[in-house]
Amino acid sequence: MSTLEIKDLKVSIETDQGTKHILKGVDLTIRQGEIHAVMGPNGSGKSTLAYTIAGHPRYKVEGGSITLDGQDVLAMTVDARARAGLFLAMQYPVEIPGVAVSNFLRTAKTAIDGEAPAIRGWAGTVTQAMKNLRMDSSFASRNVNEGFSGGEKKRHEILQLELLKPSFAVLDETDSGLDVDALKIVSEGVNRAHETTNLGILLITHYTRILRYIHPDFVHVFVDGRVAEEGPELAERLEDEGYDRYLNDGAALA
Ligand code: ADP
Ligand code: MG
Ligand code: MG
Numbered sequence: 001m002s003t004l005e006i007k008d009l010k011v012s013i014e015t016d017q018g019t020k021h022i023l024k025g026v027d028l029t030i031r032q033g034e035i036h037a038v039m040g041p042n043g044s045g046k047s048t049l050a051y052t053i054a055g056h057p058r059y060k061v062e063g064g065s066i067t068l069d070g071q072d073v074l075a076m077t078v079d080a081r082a083r084a085g086l087f088l089a090m091q092y093p094v095e096i097p098g099v100a101v102s103n104f105l106r107t108a109k110t111a112i113d114g115e116a117p118a119i120r121g122w123a124g125t126v127t128q129a130m131k132n133l134r135m136d137s138s139f140a141s142r143n144v145n146e147g148f149s150g151g152e153k154k155r156h157e158i159l160q161l162e163l164l165k166p167s168f169a170v171l172d173e174t175d176s177g178l179d180v181d182a183l184k185i186v187s188e189g190v191n192r193a194h195e196t197t198n199l200g201i202l203l204i205t206h207y208t209r210i211l212r213y214i215h216p217d218f219v220h221v222f223v224d225g226r227v228a229e230e231g232p233e234l235a236e237r238l239e240d241e242g243y244d245r246y247l248n249d250g251a252a253l254a
Contacts, residue, residue: 002032002069002085002167004053004200009064011045011052022048024225025064032167033198035214037235039205040222041243046204047091049222050172053202054088055081068168083112085167089157089174091204096144101156102126104144105163112164129162132192134185151182158189161199168200169193175210187213208239221246 011023022045030036040046052059053066055078066073068084076084096104105126110116117125130137133155145153154174161169171190175183191214193199203214221229221238223246 002200004030004073004086004168004202005065005067006049006053007065007067009049009052009066010062011048011059012062013048013058013060021062022059022225023052026226028202028220028227030168030200030202032200033194034218035194035201035203035216036218036220037203037205037211037216038220038222038227039208039235039238041247042206044222045225046206046222047172048225050088050091050170050202050204053081053086053170054078079111082108082164082166083114087161087164087166087169089154089161089169089171091172091176093145093148093153093157095146095148097146099144100141101144102140105160108160108164126163129159132162133159133189135159150177151179151186154178154182154186155189158186158193161193162189165193165197166199167197168202170202170204172204173206174203175205175207183210184213190214208235211235223247 006026006028009023009026010021012019012021026049028036038046038049048059052061053073055076061074068086071084073081073084073086106117106122126140127137130139135155145156148156157174174186178186187210190201194201203210203216218230219232219234220227221234223243228246
């Protein structure tokens with residue numbers, strides 16, 4: 001059973017105004033098969049955490065560690081992280097003009113598995129996975145994310161998740177901007193991946209409504225670059241009270 005362990009993680013970025021310290025000591029341990037919700041207000045550093053796990057070069061690790069079964073994730077290249085079983089569903093998926101979805105998926109699968117998937121089986125697998133996510137088969141020949149609606153982009157992220165079969169997935173606000181139908185479809189995909197592959201999930205979200213469909217084992221409230229509070233009852237409390245309590249009450253952050 002795999003474990004992803006984040007210890008005292010401190011991350012900054014360089015901006016025109018100088019160094020900005022974003023993550024200020026994040027501790028988080030996720031075992032395979034667990035679902036952890038990380039909930040926090042805008043600007044608290046949730047995407048920075050997601051990008052740092054994935055290895056975005058802009059984010060500079062000032063201290064702490066990320067390990068996967070004791071292996072130093074921070075020492076790995078981005079593609080080595082993906083091969084090691086880490087996956088990021090981005091908050092704002094990028095368009096890749098000139099690259100068709102079907103080629104993108106096959107190339108990603110080949111890179112991660114170290115060998116090309118068998119042609120016949122793979123085509124059927126992709127078709128079925130797209131059906132499950134209610135994606136029209138025409139998406140296979142369209143360029144990645146080009147002209148996709150917000151909901152279609154998020155479905156395409158979950159399509160990758162289901163096909164690439166990582167051990168751990170970081171889902172960065174996969175719920176934001178989705179209508180209720182799309183939210184259900186996307187959540188079903190996440191739950192399928194969780195059930196069929198014992199996926200470990202870091203579910204980053206601003207809102208509580210996705211937690212009606214995806215049930216976390218742990219809830220962490222993220223404020224100002226660190227985990228301010230943890231506990232299963234917090235999601236309900238946030239639904240009622242929002243984040244004001246954390247933002248106004250300095251003691252909660254101490
Ligand atoms: P969240 O995902 O919780 O909304 P982010 O991690 O996106 O938070 O951002 C945390 C803080 O870091 C914000 O104040 C944001 O403006 C700043 N930040 C993040 N990335 C950049 C960047 N590339 N350039 C400038 N500021 C950034
Ligand atoms: Mg579980
Ligand atoms: Mg974000």
